[in-house]
Amino acid sequence: MIKPDIVMELEPLFRPQSVAVIGATNNRAKWGYSTFFSLQNNYPGKLYPVNRQDDTILGCQAFPKVTDIPGPVDLVVVVVPPENVAKVMEDCVAKGVKAGVIISAGFAEIGEKGKTMQDEVIKIAKQGDIRLVGPNCMGMWSAAGNLPAFMFPMRIMPGPLALISQGGNIGGALVADAVARGIGFQQYVSCGCTADIQIEDYVEYLGYDDSVKVIMLYIEGLGESNRFVEKVKAVTAKKPVIAMKPGRTEAAIRAISSHSGTLSGSNLVYDSVFRKTGVIRTYTTTEMLDVAIGFLTQPLPKGKNVIITTPGGSYGVMCAEACALQGLNVIDLPEDAMETFNSMFPERWSHGNPVDPAGDRDFAQYLKAPEVLLDCPEVDAIIFMGFGSFSGLSSVFASGIDSNRAKQFEKLIKDFEGFARNAISVIDSGDLPGIRELIKSGLSYGYGLMASSTTSDLEGFFDMLAEALTSDKMMKSNFIRNLRNFFESMAQGSFNDAVGQQIIELIEPIIGALIDHWIQKYNKPVITTTFTETLSRISEEGHFPYPNAKRASNVLAKLVEYSEYL
């Protein structure tokens, strides 16, 4: 495979051996201070502060000019007033610098005068084949280089996403939110006025980085849309590209011109460009991250037929509405499934899609429903609602076993003490079939405590669940450790609040493992929702529950859109 030039050209940007910060300063009131500080505390390569006055910057030997630095300099980060950037660039050419990040602002975004200065900088840089990020940007991050070349320290971590953003603040928000959701980046570039390296150049480069699984773009204005189409199309064939592009209103178009100094262009043109290139368009940072995580955690659906399972009717109503508004098919329940559910659920169940057991207390039946549906060839995906409500239900149960009520459970505790002690030794033995058997009998036991029905017809279900809970992924996760902790509390022979909490913490990975098992087995999306706004995190096992039907159905619709494009 012959890689295009851009792959080589951007290597010094993403994997520099040495970096100079031009405009580094000891003055805390300047960006040159926080920029140098950000790199100093993280970047492992050679780092040089450049400052015309001071001998040392934050304890490091400083140099008056980049040409005074003894060793080679791959990358410069520039934080000097805009009128000095051209001179700095001349020095960089003389020094043989390979790439630059121009944080300095006051270029194209302020009008003609700034645009002239910007053109001059680019002209000089071209003489030395220096590729430039910015100007008027917030900086960049590369996981491969452990390089947080930002204008201030930002919390970021390595991961499968890449983000190219014409807005530093939107980019920063996306990074912060992704980190809060438990997911990181291979590259993040705030590209500002995007004077030299174009968005499609970054995308082309990212197409060749196998550690990047999903590419996100915040675009204010493109240079040449034909070039974008040509280069990005080659990438969307390999991995999803998601874009956010404001500019549907006059108010935003005006704001764009004074912000990144780019021409917003017609919204219709962008819609057509994105459709042609298979770029998935989103409208908020939350939506962009939702869709990115959907691509990371779900298989692509074969069609748009969806069935909803819900532990609550009104959730089902909201989800059916959201799916239909997204253009998904809320299909009729296949007849076989209808018959199966007639024998599983109380008479009052919904008898349709959404599948709602209508307050059935036998929760195991609800957890059996998805496989019945995934097994139907006409079902392309399911939305499984109430991921978090199982924690809710377990807290109801837990609230019944707090210390005040312990005496009601005296016999239970006595029975369970021996079980718990044995469980600990089984876990410690590391014997996989033994642990699987233990989990199975633990599930039957726990279920028996809560359920009105017998467990005899659930044998197969518990087998499957025990297998899902002892997959490689689960054995490497914290689940087994948390399970052991739970048994340790139980072995002490007393129910208390901690036990309640421990039960709640065990429920989520159990549901997560089940969902993972279904996805693997049927290769169909199983999107889940929690019902509360509390921020979801991607689990150790790789599952992400969405907070509501609207967001879940939107993600499914985008998976369908990309799948149809391919």
Add this chain to the structure above:
Amino acid sequence: MIKPDIVMELEPLFRPQSVAVIGATNNRAKWGYSTFFSLQNNYPGKLYPVNRQDDTILGCQAFPKVTDIPGPVDLVVVVVPPENVAKVMEDCVAKGVKAGVIISAGFAEIGEKGKTMQDEVIKIAKQGDIRLVGPNCMGMWSAAGNLPAFMFPMRIMPGPLALISQGGNIGGALVADAVARGIGFQQYVSCGCTADIQIEDYVEYLGYDDSVKVIMLYIEGLGESNRFVEKVKAVTAKKPVIAMKPGRTEAAIRAISSHSGTLSGSNLVYDSVFRKTGVIRTYTTTEMLDVAIGFLTQPLPKGKNVIITTPGGSYGVMCAEACALQGLNVIDLPEDAMETFNSMFPERWSHGNPVDPAGDRDFAQYLKAPEVLLDCPEVDAIIFMGFGSFSGLSSVFASGIDSNRAKQFEKLIKDFEGFARNAISVIDSGDLPGIRELIKSGLSYGYGLMASSTTSDLEGFFDMLAEALTSDKMMKSNFIRNLRNFFESMAQGSFNDAVGQQIIELIEPIIGALIDHWIQKYNKPVITTTFTETLSRISEEGHFPYPNAKRASNVLAKLVEYSEYL
């Protein structure tokens, strides 16, 4: 003022002196267990379990029938199979019960057979003037009665909201999310099939409860829309009513029929009903809570002219777009304001609306901008972006003063030790002018450490800020206590990580107090955004920052809509 009958009729529901749970049980696998448990742990009045077999339920003396209870019974909560409810109701009539909550399901929602049973129950109840919630509901909460009559324990707290919901799960999600945002309810009723008391009856009642500030409705289908219009119109003249009404798609209409058993009705009819009655329509639980909190914390705007202030250009672009899409006027900057900002901000500032200082390090200037704008008569409201980013900026500063770098700050620490010791004694003296002076000099001092400009032109600003920070509200909040903790750490003469965290915790109430001050002074909405998805909570001082421009502008648009209706 003559109150309608409904006010008297619903008193026994919301303030019962005694409650019987019919179908209470010791069987943990039944809803009758968790229902009784929920009440037993909270309701302070007389509580009786009714169970045909057992002598005691969860330790309380049980009665075979409601007529066997010695004292009067105001309210019954019914959790027996649907076919037994009519018989139970006959006993209730005999006993002289005044109101009932029918949790039992299997009525109108399952079709003809259920509808017949439901009609029978209502007919019997009417003979004894018993008013009924449900059937097929999750229960209800009344703060005045401290009455969590739910089918399972739910975290809820008293507050200014009221919620009437034809979906128990949607209602539960709204309650959980509201509690997580720090806000509670006077009443929450899950009204299920809504067979007797209609949604407009509840609304009429809530109109007369002065502790209810905002009414929220989740509607699947109304009985008579004319009756709704007539009764609700009288209430929207007094306080805002916000509704969610799915049923724009066939998929949802079908789901509604099998859920609450109501007729969804035409979406266009609902739009017209809501417009006629001044009910604000929303589409998700998140939006409903956003708008409710907007009504609780902001004054109504006089028009739709908005100016955006943003510390980041791309946020400004997104916000201008969101406002314009919401039908708000993103007006041109008044000329006076333009001139003022020309002298306040660096040359590269945005020169328009959104007002963006474009990376100005002098944050105090950004905090001065809103008053310049609020003072302009053509400005109806502002959206102030970056509420949370000030915490972000302070963490940048804090990251510069961690223990590793303490020696750079040696002189600073020495200087500040004396100041901090004196500050503690001023705070302990409780002398208001002294505390105000202290805060003012503390602000100048802290600002001087970070800022490049001098503080001389900020005298007035710091005066105002010190006054805002010593308002009655702030003096009663934790702010002063946290400030004292900060000075205690400083008086120990060492910068450490705790100090960084303490600074961050002081920033939010400072911005919150400023915003409160502006709102009071100008009586115009000042809506803020944080930029991160992390769940916002309403602050002790009563401020709620929204996570993004879309949600903030939507709330402002709804305030405009209600204000135009009035």
